[in-house]
C-alpha cells in the first residue's frame with residue numbers, strides 16, 4: 178500500500194497511491210526505494226562552523242540601466258552569502274523538527290490543474306500552515322485520464338525536497354482520498370465549454386460537489402474545513418455542505434478571497450498607496466459579476482476609503498465594475514482563467530483561518546447563511562466579512578454599515594444565488610431540475 182523513505186526526522190516520509198489508482202497505474206509503486214530523496218545535508222558542528230565562516234553580509238545590488246527586467250526583478254542578490262546562511266538554517270531546522278506539530282492532512286481536488294500547479298508547492302513549503310507544521314497532501318483527480326498527470330505532480334513535489342512534506346498520496350476515488358482529512362480544498366471542476374448552458378454547468382459541476390460532499394461526510398475528519406474553489410463556487414459549496422450533514426455547515430467556504438485581493442489592489446492603485454495599507458475589505462455575495470466590493474467600510478491607512486478617495490463616481494462605477502469583471506478581463510488577455518493569483522488567494526484564505534485576524538480588521542469568505550445579522554436570505558452561501566481567532570473557525574463581523582448603494586446590489590447578488598439554488602434543487606434534496614431558470618445576470622467573473 179505505501180512505502181517509506183528515510184527522512185531527517187523521526188516521522189516517516191511516505192508516498193501512497195490509493196488502491197483504485199494503483200490498479201490502473203502500478204508504475205509509481207514499483208519505483209525502487211533508492212530513488213526517493215532525503216535531505217542530503219550533513220548537520221555536523223564542522224559543517225555549521227564552515228557555513229558561518231563563509232557567510233558575508235548578503236549584498237543586494239540594484240542593476241541600474243537594465244532594460245531586460247521588470248520592477249523587482251532588476252535586483253540581483255549575492256547567492257553565495259545566501260547559500261551559506263541556508264546551510265546553517267538547514268542544520269538548525271534539523272533540530273527544530275523535534276518541535277514540529279502533528280501532521281495536518283490536506284486533500285486537494287483538481288490536483289493536476291492550473292491552480293493546483295501553483296498551490297501545492299506553497300502548501301508543501303510551509304508558507305500556508307507554518308514552518309513547524311508538517312503536511313500530508315492527498316491529491317484527487319477526476320479520472321484515469323488525469324492519473325498520469327497526478328503522478329507527474331507527485332514527482333515534482335518529490336524533487337522539491339520540502340522538509341515539511343511528509344506524505345503524498347494520489348487517487349481518483351474521493352472516498353479513499355478524503356479519509357480522515359482535516360482540510361479539503363475542492364478546486365477540480367469542469368470549465369464552461371463553448372455552447373454550454375449555464376444550467377448545464379451548474380448541473381455537471383453540482384454532481385461533482387454532491388459526490389464529494391457525500392464522501393467527506395462518510396470518511397473525512399468530523400471537523401474538516403472545506404474550501405470550494407471550483408465554479409460556480411458559492412452554489413457548489415452549498416451543494417457540498419447539503420450532502421455532508423454530519424459536518425458542521427459553518428466549516429464550508431466558497432473562495433471569494435481573490436475578489437477581495439483584486440478590490441484591495443484597485444483601491445491601492447487609486448489612492449497611490451502600497452496595498453498593505455488597505456484593510457476591512459468585504460466582498461458581499463456571489464463569486465460572479467454581481468459580487469459587491471464594499472468601499473463603504475473599506476479603510477485606507479486606517480481611514481474610511483471614501484475620505485481618501487473623494488471620487489464617488491469612480492467608486493460607484495469604475496471600481497465596482499473593474500472588480501466584478503477582473504476575471505473576464507484577465508481571461509481575454511491571457512487566454513485562460515487566473516491560476517497563480519487564485520492559488521495565492523487560497524493561501525490567504527487558509528492563513529486567515531489559522532491565524533488570528535489583526536485587531537479591527539476582517540476578511541471575506543463565502544459562508545453559509547444561518548442566522549446572519551445583515552438580513553440576507555438564509556440557507557445560501559454568501560460572501561461576508563469574517564474574523565477568526567486562528568483556530569480554523571470564524572465569526573461574522575457585525576459592526577459594518579450597509580448603505581442604499583450596497584444594499585441594492587447585495588440584493589441582486591442574493592437573488593442570483595437564490596436562482597442558482599433553485600437550479601440545483603435536485604442535488605440538495607429540494608426539488609426538481611426543471612425549476613432551473615438562471616438569468617443572463619448569472620455569470621462567473623470569467624464570463625463576459
Ligand SMILES: NC(=O)C1=CN([C@@H]2O[C@H](COP(=O)(O)OP(=O)(O)OC[C@H]3O[C@@H](n4cnc5c(N)ncnc54)[C@H](OP(=O)(O)O)[C@@H]3O)[C@@H](O)[C@H]2O)C=CC1
Pocket residue numbers: 286287288289290291292293317318319320322323364365366367368385405406407408409410432433434435436464514515516519
Ligand atoms: N473561486 C475563484 O476565485 C476561482 C475559481 N476558479 C475555478 O477553479 C476551477 C479550477 O480551475 P483551474 O485549476 O484553472 O482548471 P484546470 O482546468 O486547469 O484544472 C481543473 C482540474 O480539475 C480536474 N477535475 C475535473 N473534475 C474533477 C473531479 N470530479 N474531481 C477531481 N478533479 C477534477 C481536472 O482533471 P481532468 O483533466 O482529468 O478532468 C483538472 O485537472 C474552475 O472551476 C475555475 O472556474 C478559477 C479562478 C478563480
Ligand SMILES: O=C([O-])CC(=O)C(=O)O
Pocket residue numbers: 408435503504505514515621622623624
Ligand atoms: O471564471 C473563471 O473561471 C475565473 C474566475 O472565477 C475568476 O477569475 O475569478
